[in-house]
Amino acid sequence: MQAEEQFKSKFKEKSKTQSKxxxxxxxxxxxxxxxxxxxxxxxxxxxxxxxxxxxxxxxxxxxxxxxxxxxxxxxxxxxxxxxxxxxxxxxxxxxxxxxxxxxxxxxxxxxxxxxxxxxxxxxxxxxxxxxxxxxxxxxxxxxxxxxxxxxxxxxxxxxxxxxxxxxxxxxxxxxxxxxxxxxxSTFIAIIIPMVKAKSILVCVLVSLVSSVVCRIYNIEIGLLISALIGMACGTLYARMTGESV
Amino acid sequence: MIWITIGLMAAIVFISRYLFLEPKLPLKLNKHSLQFLSYAAPAVLTAIIAPLVLVKEQALYLSIDNNYLVGAIIACLLAYFTRNTLLTVVVSMGIFFFVL
Structure with missing residues (x-):
């Protein structure tokens, strides 16, 4: 009986390692x-x-x-x-x-x-x-x-x-x-499949326009600002349209 | 001096990555903040590459001569139609480096 228990727990251990x-x-x-x-x-x-x-x-x-x-x-x-x-x-x-x-x-x-x-x-x-x-x-x-x-x-x-x-x-x-x-190229390959809902498209487009404008006007904090604005617009769009992501 | 720069940069990068993973930091995120954060990846990644592709010397560079733009459009099409990351990056980089 004990041996069986031991075997079982060993087996469990092994399958745990394998799944890791x-x-x-x-x-x-x-x-x-x-x-x-x-x-x-x-x-x-x-x-x-x-x-x-x-x-x-x-x-x-x-x-x-x-x-x-x-x-x-x-x-x-x-x-x-x-x-x-x-x-x-x-x-x-x-x-x-x-x-x-x-x-x-x-x-x-x-x-x-x-x-x-x-x-x-x-x-x-x-x-x-x-x-x-x-x-x-x-x-x-x-x-x-x-x-x-x-x-x-x-x-x-x-x-x-x-x-x-x-x-x-x-x-x-x-x-x-x-x-x-x-x-x-890498980030495009990551972003495109992520765009599974309209709110994500909104987020991407807003972030794109904002980051380009920031670069043109040499606003150094543009990356962070643009990401936050994009995220905010995506969230707002999802809330307003009742979209479930 | 270079090693000091490297060390301090590493500290700043690590702290920004680790900070919110620390359980002792008193921060509770509700459903709304989590929804907001779910847009972080597409928003940040877009904001990193859009200026690289679309801006040159502080001006919008929308031209067929802009290899970065042409390459990026090819990458978008590949990603959209194949949904295959490896194929997208390898083919679009191949075209960018050897054709454009």
Whole structure:
């Protein structure tokens, strides 16, 4: 009898481990298109860092420790133009402030997890991870799925940076190749399937117009303002029309 | 100096990602705020790429010569009709880098 119980609990344990592994790899696979798509963008981050005058170690370190493409590229541009640390940090804060929204949206699922999970998933919380977690098929949050997606993306990002560092040492001016188109292409591939309701279309169009206007008038906080206006318009539209998303 | 910059940037990025995942932070989100936040991904991602595609030197750049715009339109069509992320990014980047 006891043996049977033991066997049962062992079996349970095993199937639990398997489902953890399964979720982890499902996350890796769900992220794979975005991981591949980030390669040109990572190459750009690595080669541009070299172009700006960082050492190989500093260039790799930036991708390993900061792990935020847009913020890294903008900061590198500012270092190149000799802009001071305070301005670089303020700009980083503006660009990265969108992650506050992601954190808020994931709060209900992640804040109850143990510290090591919160710290790991927090560190790995990129635009791409947020996208795959919020559009996962069953809409249920799974920590292993998120970890698989986030960790594999981190590995791709750093390998791509390394490739950029190597290439950047022999090929000058790679930043003029248009490698940043990769981010446009990737985000379009994420956004279009998300537009499943009219309110989301409203949100996207408002955010588009607003961010373009802000860029034209050189409003630095444009990203955050535009995102918030887009979100507000989407929400209002949904409420007014009684749409259920 | 570079390492200090990297360290401080990393701290800012990490804090912004982690802040609201911290349970000790007193913040309760009701149904309405959660609905609002459900629009975060499409709104933020659009606001990141729209200026990259549509603006050059602080002016609207609506022209067939704008490779970013042509590439982005191709990516939109691919994403809409195939619903396949990998195909969309690989084909649109291929066209952008080798054809346009």
């Amino acid at each position: 592994q399964k979720s982890f790899w499902q996350g890796v696979i769900a992220m794979l298109p975005l991981s591949i798509a980030v390669i040109p963008w990572g190459i750009l981050a690595g080669s541009y860092a070299i172009e700006v005058g960082l050492t190989s170690l500093e260039s790799q370190g930036m991708s390993m420790i900061v792990f935020a493409g847009a913020a890294q590229l903008v900061a590198l541009g500012m270092i190149k133009s000799g802009i001071g640390l305070t301005s670089i940090l303020l700009t980083t804060l503006l660009i990265t402030s969108r992650h506050l929204l992601y954190g808020m949206a994931l709060r209900k699922d992640v804040s109850s997890l143990p510290l090591k999970w919160r710290l790991s998933l927090g560190f790995l919380l990129t635009d791409e991870l947020f996208a795959i977690v919020t559009t996962s098929k069953d809409h249920l949050f799974n920590r292993w799925y998120a970890l698989g997606g986030g960790l594999s993306f981190y590995v791709f990002w750093n390998i791509a940076t390394l490739l950029g560092i190597i290439a950047g040492q022999s090929i000058p001016n790679m930043e003029n190749w248009g490698l940043d188109f990769a981010i446009a």
